[in-house]
Amino acid sequence: MRIALHSEIRDGAIDDYRSHHARIPDALAATFARIGIRDWTIWRSGHRLFHLVECEDWDAALAALADDPADHAWQAEIGPFVELFRDADGAEGFVPLEEVWDLRGQVDG
Template structure:
């Protein structure tokens, strides 16, 4: 499955956030693999970040990350630069954004 997430960087933290993502910790990469996260990309527009995650099951992966020491350490570090996550309605939360349209699905005749 593919999900999109939206977060916002704290004021004046773009450079630090970018530097931390040159290479994320190897133990976090390994945890992603164990939890079925195959790809994660992040784009930025101003202080807004848009994450695209390819995974087996987002809810299961997110639940697994909560108990994962590598992610807990990463969140303590990167969390200094992240203002918050927003859900599809713009409220604070890490629920995936709503998918509006998918070209591949249209081409394949999927809803």
């Protein structure tokens, strides 16, 4: 499955976010592989971040991350630079954005 997320960087934290996120810890990359997160790409527009995640099962991956020490360490490191996550309606929330259209789905479907 493929999901998108939207988050925002704290004011004045773009450079720090970029430098800390240039490479995630190897332990976290190993956790992602183990729980079925195959790829995660982040784009930035101003202070807004857009994430595209390819995974086997997003809900299962989130459940697995809840007790994962590598993710807890990463959140402690990167968290100070992230203001919040937003849902599809712009409210605060760590939930996937609504998919509106997909070329591959249209062509293959």
